[in-house]
Amino acid sequence: VPVVVTSVSRTVWVASYVIDIAVDRDNSLLYVSYAGYCVYRLASNGVSAQVIAGSSTTSGTADGVGGAARFNYLYGLTCDTASNVAYISDYGNKRIRTLDLTNNNVATLAGSSYGTKDGIGVLAQFSGPSGIVHYTFSIDGMVLFVADTANNRIRRIVVASATVTTVAQIYACYNLCISRDGSSLFVGSLYTVVRINTSTAIMTLAGVAYSTGSTDGVGSSARFNGARGIALNGDETALIVTDYNNKLVRRIELSTNTVSTIAGATATTGLVDGPGLAARFYNPFGGKWYCNTTSLLCGLLIADYGNGAIRFVAVEEYYTPTTSAQSTPAPPTPAPPALCGLVDGPGLSARFYNPWGGKWYCNTTSLLCGLLIADYGNGAIRFVAVEEYYTPTTSAQSTPAPPTPAPPALCTNADCHNHAISWSGTVGACSCTCDPTWTDGTCSTSNVCTNSDCSGNAASVSGNRPSCTCTCPAEWIGNACETSNVCTNADCYGHATTVSGNRPNCMCTCAPEWTGTSCVASNVCTDDPDCNNHATSVSGNRPSCTCACPPEWVGSACETSNVCTNSADCSSHATSFSGNRPSCTCNCPSEWVGS
Structure with a gap:
């Protein structure tokens, strides 16, 4: 069928920056939004939404029921309709959470801190879990696959044991989907779309690493700029992929790896429904395959991030089991809510x-x-x-x-440099509500954090002002890498001849008169203990001390008495004796003579 784009919902006050979507067992549409720390359920009218877990204003890590739970920037969502449990990528908390949709109870399945470590439950670590997909295997049971974006890894979680392992490394991986037989995992990344088979062999289907663009073509001749939402079509002969930065929806034929653009226009933002290439998106993010049993159309449900909208891109007919055109039909999916939108044009094709x-x-x-x-x-x-x-x-x-005078021209997103999520007013007096990545009155100034926000000293930078995240190299510390962490002589108490390293691992080369790892202990020779407290003067640094001994003491450390004794110096016969060796004076009794 011709590719046609429609808007399922555009709910600015709760769906701004909608990132991912899923359908639960009761055929309700669930979604997560970057602007709120919660999970929403869309009402059947497609207009209002209910927070079923978390808070729209408050972040945190708490498990609990409904509003008692807390999240911190949710990026991925998948729903196991058999058990009516949703699995959520809690990006900010570095955790994978479960949401029991029968009672809205939230629990932490795995993860608790930043890192790459595999392990069981909270002992495992994530650095930025994004896309998530589930599959039931005959041996392990329910298994989750997670794109750990900041770690450039695909992680595998056996739900029954909460065991986390790493199955592949893919740079800037975002979203993923899995074939019906569980043999192939498909992953969208910044530059490429790849397939991972059951032996964890990785094959690049389209695109080239570290090369962006929007070119259609076969395999490596095609280009992407943020392949994110990804889903297999009904007969699994093609992938439908959202191209985030290009504002496009792309199709990849798996038999030839041929990439074609089916909806949107390259780098052109907007919220326009209609035939595929006439439609407009604003950074399409997550996506799920969806079949509408009322219109008998199947396609990709898309989280249109910048527009705060949920869109439906119809690409093929839905065949019921009694229809001969498709021998193995996709399972029926409920019809979406009533359509709404902002579409100009001939009367009945317009949308309000x-x-x-x-x-x-x-x-x-x-x-x-x-x-x-x-x-x-x-x-x-x-x-x-x-x-x-x-x-x-x-x-x-x-x-x-x-x-009647002509009204003043109304503002459009072009007056906000195509970087606004909403706008109002007339030309010359426009009010722009900017995407978080842009700022100032007309959204013309990038708000994306750069190294200048990290004092020019960061190894990597992420986030939008004023919430920049600076990853500092070892030689700098502080929220903005503003404080030098390079060791100085002050770390060696001013006693070093040379200093190297970064705190707390400073390397001090001490002057001869000082010792210790920080040159804190004096190394100058003293009478006590280096000369046994017997010297008349002491010089030098340990271990080369020079002791000037008085006549009554001898030895390099004045350790040996030099005072004359009766036994040693007067043959034990003197009535009295005096002096220091070798000048002893022995007073002999009458029966003994001699010196």
């Missing part, structure tokens, strides 16, 4: 989002009259032209309506 107030209006420039409408849900002012405006000189209207 809860039109509210209206006034009759005649435009004397276009010579058209009709209804000016306050389009409540879209935050837009629309004009529905229904008849011509006749001037007083025109005979077709005997009593013309007084001319």
